[in-house]
Amino acid sequence: MNKGNDDTSYAMNSTVQWEIISFGKTIIEEALLRLSSSTDIKSMGIADLGCSSGPNTLSVISEIMDVVRATCGHLGRPVPEFRLYLNDLYSNDFNYLFMSLPAFYKRLKEEKDIAVASHCFISGVPGSFYGRLFPTNTLHLVYFFSSLHWLSQVPVGLESYALEHLNKGKVYISKSSPQSVLNAYSMQFQADFSGFMKSSQELVPGGRMVLSFLGRNSIDPAAAEACYQWELLAKALMSLVKEGLIEEEKLDSFNTP
Template sequence: MEVMQVLHMNKGAGETSYATNSTVQSNIISTAKPVTEEAILDIFNNVLPESVGIADLGCSSGPNTLLVVSEILDVIYAKWQQLGRPCSPEFRVYLNDLIGNDFNNVFGSLPAFYNKLKEEKGSEFGPCFISGVPGSFYGRVFPSKSLHFVHSSSSLHWLSQVPPGLESKDGRGSWNKGKIYISKTSPDCVLEAYSSQFQKDWSVFLKSRAEEIVGGGRMVLSFMGRRSTDPRSKESCYQWELLARALMSMVSEGLIEEKKVDSFDAPYYAPSPEEVKFGIYKEGSFILDRLEMFEIDWDGGDGDNYDATPTSSTLSNGARVAKTIRVVVESMLASHFGGDVMDGLFQRYGEMVGDHLAKTRTKYINLVISLVRKV
């Protein structure tokens, strides 16, 4: 599977689109907002540039994309007003994602975004130039020293490729049979392959951003992770375990081939804080200012009125979770298994998730880190 070609969130604004089913990601952005605000204010305590470069990596599409940009601009504008400056700087805002991203959806919402900026901030607000920049952030994307602040949310748990070494060299096939990611039964070689790929990608990411960010510039990154040092822990992989079970149930009914499941491995990794810190210190271009962990419900809710039983007016929690997962991974699964089995797969997955959530509350672990580019 060529990850860079097939990985993208579901497009458009329909029932199974990312734009309609991105509450989890929105909650992550909101939870990390204080860290983002603090990082931006720290930048401009020392530097007052005439032109500010901002990048959002893994911007996707839908309401979350420009929400992040709006919040960043609000903080900078308020800082300029506090300093008594007659007008804010100009803003260069770069929205980055892989080439399959629905940039048309983003561009279609820009006129309304610009009108809102003009209405709320008036002539004192400097010009804002927003552009889409397709390409992998595991490599250079922007000119040298062109950025003051980089933001990324819910993206860095995606790897640049499926880790090599998941197939045996003696012809016995997959080391991770019947699974599509790390599970409690995965052998050590699978864990090592995933961990090694993460460290390679993390190093390339940091090195690339170090070239693009000015000295004293900042990054705030939030992505899926885990508390435990063990990648087999449920908190980091159980959503994939249930999806593998849904696939294997279709194998048992002859709807898909077992070898198709064995040959699919998710290009995903939820690192521990220790792994993240190790990569930062080893690469050496950034100072780790903050690293925090927080929990997010699988269904994106706030925990109130939690009920695993479907009603006539609302989706069950399981079906809701299945939708949030589907809009993220369907492009890869459909490319491998075929689009005609997706409806059946995610119906089964929703039922399995609902059964699981009826027995236990389950949350994602999210890491948020703030980094400073060394001068």
């Protein structure tokens, strides 16, 4: 994602992802209700995996704290301390995220209460969520918003250094892609997702995971609902090739993970 907060940054272009988060909020709330009412948690570990560097990640945290606070108040239990882990790839703009923290803590103190604000410990965890990020039994709640559809790598056989370019003029699965391209994406997804599902030892027993990522209703992997934006991008890149601004070889060799 683009760094900082200028016009082309993720921070200034993440309202669609905020809409997606809004759809998933009730599921997070349900997970928190079950967690908070099942045991008396003293220190709640929560991880946003693929948090990026926009405002969405801190807004979700703020809403989570509201739900936990309300639930604990209802049950007559003390509010736990919050260990909040913000994860993304090493290249993520963590500086931008950390620079937003003073204003965030100030708002917490003003709008919630000082005790809650001083029991909120936020840290950055750089690395891929396809590998181990946390010690065993660290987390009570883990959530992914608009991040888990990214594969761990470009599918095997479609890498830029492959001897033959199988998906010429395209950057993702497309109506005109050969079956070998569809198979490569499918195999990479299955390898990544099944590996990911096996790595749940980072959660405490009874911990909750909320996954929200792109899907499709059609069984056709090249259906417009799943691929349209990538078709448009490929067309735009192709017109740059025709104008001589991009080498055709570069477009032919590129496939998005």
